[in-house]
Amino acid sequence: EAQVTQNPRYLITVTGKKLTVTCSQNMNHEYMSWYRQDPGLGLRQIYYSMNVEVTDKGDVPEGYKVSRKEKRNFPLILESPSPNQTSLYFCASSLWPVIEQFFGPGTRLTVL
Amino acid sequence: AQTVTQSQPEMSVQEAETVTLSCTYDTSENNYYLFWYKQPPSRQMILVIRQEAYKQQNATENRFSVNFQKAAKSFSLKISDSQLGDTAMYFCAFMKHSSGTYKYIFGTGTRLKVLA
Numbered sequence: 243e244a245q246v247t248q249n250p251r252y253l254i255t256v257t258g259k260k261l262t263v264t265c266s267q268n269m270n271h272e273y274m275s276w277y278r279q280d281p282g283l284g285l286r287q288i289y290y291s292m293n294v295e296v297t298d299k300g301d302v303p304e305g306y307k308v309s310r311k312e313k314r315n316f317p318l319i320l321e322s323p324s325p326n327q328t329s330l331y332f333c334a335s336s337l338w339p340v341i342e343q344f345f346g347p348g349t350r351l352t353v354l
Numbered sequence: 355a356q357t358v359t360q361s362q363p364e365m366s367v368q369e370a371e372t373v374t375l376s377c378t379y380d381t382s383e384n385n386y387y388l389f390w391y392k393q394p395p396s397r398q399m400i401l402v403i404r405q406e407a408y409k410q411q412n413a414t415e416n417r418f419s420v421n422f423q424k425a426a427k428s429f430s431l432k433i434s435d436s437q438l439g440d441t442a443m444y445f446c447a448f449m450k451h452s453s454g455t456y457k458y459i460f461g462t463g464t465r466l467k468v469l470a
Contacts, residue, residue: 273456284360284445285460292456300457332399339456340387340406340449345399 248346265333273339274316278329360461377446394442
């Protein structure tokens with residue numbers, strides 16, 4: 243089944259404890275992206291990647307890191323999480339950025 | 355900087371009626387793409403419809419159609435014969451395609467409730 247998977251789906255952590263949210267797609271897509279969704283703010287793009295080793299900042303990259311060492315994986319790293327990073331996070335992928343993005347199920351992150 | 359504005363935070367419509375969700379955007383680019391995504395209560399994001407800026411013809415997808423007014427920078431979504439399953443949050447999105455940049459800008463969303 244073609245899909246985008248994210249893990250974990252839910253995470254409660256404390257300020258400053260490094261964490262990684264994994265994202266994997268099995269569709270051989272070139273473009274991958276991370277978004278955060280907050281009430282009243284919609285979705286905001288954090289980082290995106292055009293291909294292996296090619297990443298670029300979205301609108302809200304501060305406090306986040308990404309890597310694209312393999313085409314299928316695009317992990318989101320929070321080196322020192324803070325409470326303002328409490329949010330719903332989505333990973334998405336598409337064959338090419340100008341066409342339909344397929345979204346993962348979301349990761350609900352709470353930073354205490 | 356590009357912005358996307360959805361001025362209707364919430365809307366409701368009777369089943370089988372027609373509803374239009376508005377979206378305006380601001381850009382100086384000439385080459386871009388516009389999208390409507392749907393997020394039902396399950397949280398899963400699903401593409402509803404897509405429009406290339408260089409195409410004058412409005413995109414349609416079954417009961418969903420857009421009114422794309424490039425000069426006015428407007429991209430509204432019309433849902434005909436509304437169904438209970440259309441109840442969802444709807445997001446308008448803009449993607450510019452220039453100078454090696456492929457950033458997405460989403461609006462804040464419109465929560466649509468279809469009433470039985």
